[in-house]
Structures are given as structure tokens and as C-alpha cells.
Amino acid sequence: MTNEYIVLSAILFTIGCVGVLTRRNAIVVFMCVELMLNACNLALVTFAKQHGNLDGQIAAFFVMVVAAAEVVIGLAIIMTIFRTRRSASVDDASLLKY
Amino acid sequence: MAFWILAPIMVVAALGILFVRKAVHAALLLAVVMISLAVLYAVLDAPFLFAVQIIVYTGAILMLFLFVLMLVGVDASDSVVETIRGQRAMATVLGLLLGLVLVTGFSQIALGTAVGLDEANEGGNIQQLANVLFSRYVFAFEATSALLITAAMGAMVLAHRERLTPKSTQSSLAAQRMRDYAETGKHLGPLPSPGVYARHNAVDTPALLPDGTASELSVSRVLAARGTVRSAPAFADDIDEVRRQLAAGRSDATADPDRMPEQGGKDGAPATTEEDVPR
Numbered sequence: 001m002t003n004e005y006i007v008l009s010a011i012l013f014t015i016g017c018v019g020v021l022t023r024r025n026a027i028v029v030f031m032c033v034e035l036m037l038n039a040c041n042l043a044l045v046t047f048a049k050q051h052g053n054l055d056g057q058i059a060a061f062f063v064m065v066v067a068a069a070e071v072v073i074g075l076a077i078i079m080t081i082f083r084t085r086r087s088a089s090v091d092d093a094s095l096l097k098y
Numbered sequence: 099m100a101f102w103i104l105a106p107i108m109v110v111a112a113l114g115i116l117f118v119r120k121a122v123h124a125a126l127l128l129a130v131v132m133i134s135l136a137v138l139y140a141v142l143d144a145p146f147l148f149a150v151q152i153i154v155y156t157g158a159i160l161m162l163f164l165f166v167l168m169l170v171g172v173d174a175s176d177s178v179v180e181t182i183r184g185q186r187a188m189a190t191v192l193g194l195l196l197g198l199v200l201v202t203g204f205s206q207i208a209l210g211t212a213v214g215l216d217e218a219n220e221g222g223n224i225q226q227l228a229n230v231l232f233s234r235y236v237f238a239f240e241a242t243s244a245l246l247i248t249a250a251m252g253a254m255v256l257a258h259r260e261r262l263t264p265k266s267t268q269s270s271l272a273a274q275r276m277r278d279y280a281e282t283g284k285h286l287g288p289l290p291s292p293g294v295y296a297r298h299n300a301v302d303t304p305a306l307l308p309d310g311t312a313s314e315l316s317v318s319r320v321l322a323a324r325g326t327v328r329s330a331p332a333f334a335d336d337i338d339e340v341r342r343q344l345a346a347g348r349s350d351a352t353a354d355p356d357r358m359p360e361q362g363g364k365d366g367a368p369a370t371t372e373e374d375v376p377r
Binding site: 012028034057066079 | 101105113115116125131138142143144146147154155158159166169181192197200204207213218223227230231242248253259
């Protein structure tokens with residue numbers, strides 16, 4: 001009964017993965033990372049129910065906390081880059097290449 | 099049941115994130131996915147995570163995304179230029195392969211019947227979560243508090259901007275105006291207000307200069323950029339239209355066609371002045 005939840009979480013993770021690889025706008029890339037984290041959370045909560053054990057829900061809770069911290073810092077970095085380069089495209093932030 | 103309704107919606111919304119051009123639309127589609135996920139958590143016997151998902155993810159994180167989108171510019175859409183050749187196609191193929199492997203893998207294994215959380219949730223899900231969180235995971239919990247405060251400090255430092263020029267005060271602005279007037283002859287006073295006519299006093303109607311042309315200074319730059327500023331002949335057409343309606347409305351005996359509101363003025367004043375005579 002929990003199999004389809006895992007399959008759905010795999011599909012969402014894959015979509016997030018492709019989004020990170022194909023999109024150019026840094027904010028949309030970030031949203032796709034969030035989608036991948038959410039897919040993992042769904043798997044964790046499903047396994048908590050599968051095994052009758054609350055550890056999975058605790059892990060999902062910690063993932064949410066870390067995601068919140070990560071979003072705050074990531075968006076601040078995107079804003080700083082936008083301020084200096086007037087662009088939110090990941091292709092424009094390539095100074096370290098040279 | 100809820101799963102089979104929500105799963106297609108979530109997959110379609112997630113696919114939409116890949117294909118929509120505007121970042122705001124992607125954020126809204128992500129909101130759909132997150133709210134659906136919250137409902138699935140409720141179905142999976144995780145009422146605490148249901149509330150946290152809605153409050154933290156859709157409430158806080160997505161609002162943060164939208165705020166940054168407003169700061170960065172809503173129309174900051176993707177560039178289509180590929181810096182690495184064939185990267186998009188390669189990424190799509192690899193993503194499809196990954197999805198195929200994961201989905202076939204997970205559908206081939208049988209997890210068996212779920213144990214269910216009825217026993218673990220004895221006495222309430224939140225109480226049991228607190229029991230686990232504050233006993234076995236208490237160090238991880240303390241570490242997340244350190245992480246959150248570090249993140250808050252980091253965001254403040256990153257978003258902070260030093261003021262490089264002194265703040266302009268009212269007196270310095272006045273001095274600047276006088277200097278502009280002395281150097282370039284720029285008008286000292288406030289900008290002209292938009293046109294106020296008998297039937298039009300909206301902000302998108304420019305004031306008319308003595309020679310009949312519209313004054314560009316009297317309407318907001320934003321309205322001019324949007325192209326919603328109206329021209330003087332359009333007002334004249336509107337006035338003619340209203341005048342015809344008025345004339346049709348008072349076709350009774352007391353009507354005096356020479357005394358229209360926009361021509362009347364005070365009682366006893368001449369009904370038409372030189373300016374009102376149509377050319």
C-alpha cells in the first residue's frame with residue numbers, strides 16, 4: 001500500500017533533478033532543489049508509516065529545518081549576486097572559471 | 099483515495115515548473131505541490147508534519163521566494179542560450195533514465211503490509227514526536243538551533259548594504275533644486291498635476307498646454323511606459339458621447355440644449371465663451 005507513495009516520491013525527485021540541470025534562472029533552480037527535498041520528505045514519512053516507527057517523521061522534520069536555513073542563505077546569496085551583476089541567471093556567475 | 103487524486107495533480111504541477119517561462123508561475127506551481135504534500139502527510143498519519151509543511155514551506159519559504167522574486171524583478175525569465183552544447187538534451191535523457199530506474203526499481207520490490215503508526219502514535223502524534231525528539235535526538239535538535247541562528251546572522255550580513263553616500267535630507271534636496279535651476283533652468287516648483295476637465299480628472303489624462311498639446315510631465319512615467327495615457331482627441335470623443343446621452347435623456351420640455359454642464363458655469367454667465375466655440 002505504501003509502494004505508490006515511494007514511486008511518487010521518486011518521480012518528484014527526478015523532476016526536481018531535471019529542473020536543476022535544465023533551468024537557467026537561479027531562483028527556479030532553487031525551487032527545484034526544494035522539490036527534491038520535499039520528495040525525500042515524502043519517502044521518509046512513508047517509511048515511518050511502513051515500519052511503525054516515528055524516526056522517519058523526525059528525520060523529515062530535521063530536513064525541513066535545514067531546508068529553511070538553506071533557503072534563507074541561498075536567497076540572500078542570489079540577491080547579492082543580482083545586486084552586483086543585475087542578473088539572476090546561473091550562467092552569468094562564471095567568474096571563477098577564468 | 100486522496101493519493102490517487104493528488105498524485106496526478108502533483109506530477110503535473112511539478113512538470114509545469116520545468117516548462118513555465120516565468121519564475122512567479124513556477125513558485126505558484128511549487129505551492130500546489132507543497133500543499134498537496136501536506137495533505138499526503140495527513141493521510142500518512144503525520145498531523146504534526148502536515149501543519150509544519152503548511153506553515154514552514156508554503157507559509158515561510160514560498161513567501162521568501164516570492165519576496166526575492168519581487169526584488170529581483172518579476173519578469174526575470176530564463177535565457178534560452180546554452181553555454182554547454184547539448185546540455186539540455188543530455189540532462190533530459192539522463193533525468194528520464196534516472197526516473198525510469200527509480201520507478202521500475204521501486205515498483206518491483208514489495209514492501210509488504212505497512213505496520214501503521216497506531217501503536218507509535220499512542221497518546222497523540224505530537225506527544226510521541228516530542229518524546230523521541232527530546233530524548234534520542236536532543237543533540238541534533240540543539241545543533242539545528244545553532245544552524246538556524248547562524249543562518250539568520252548570515253542572511254543579515256549578506257543582505258546588509260553599507261550606505262556609501264550621505265542620506266539626502268529635505269534641505270539638501272532643496273539646495274539641489276536651486277542648483278539645478280541656476281545651471282539648467284529646470285522648473286523649481288512641483289510637477290504639473292494631471293488634467294482636470296469637466297468629465298476627466300483621472301491621473302492618466304495629461305494636462306493640456308496653452309497650445310493644446312499634452313504635457314508629458316503631468317502624468318506618471320509608469321503610466322507612460324505602460325502606454326495607457328490617453329490623448330486629447332479621445333477625451334473630446336468621450337465628451338461628445340456624454341453630451342449626446344444627456345441630450346437624449348432630457349428631451350422633455352424643460353430641457354435647454356444650450357446649457358450643458360460643461361458649458362454652463364455660474365447662473366447668468368454666458369453659456370459659450372470664445373474657447374468653447376468649435377473650430
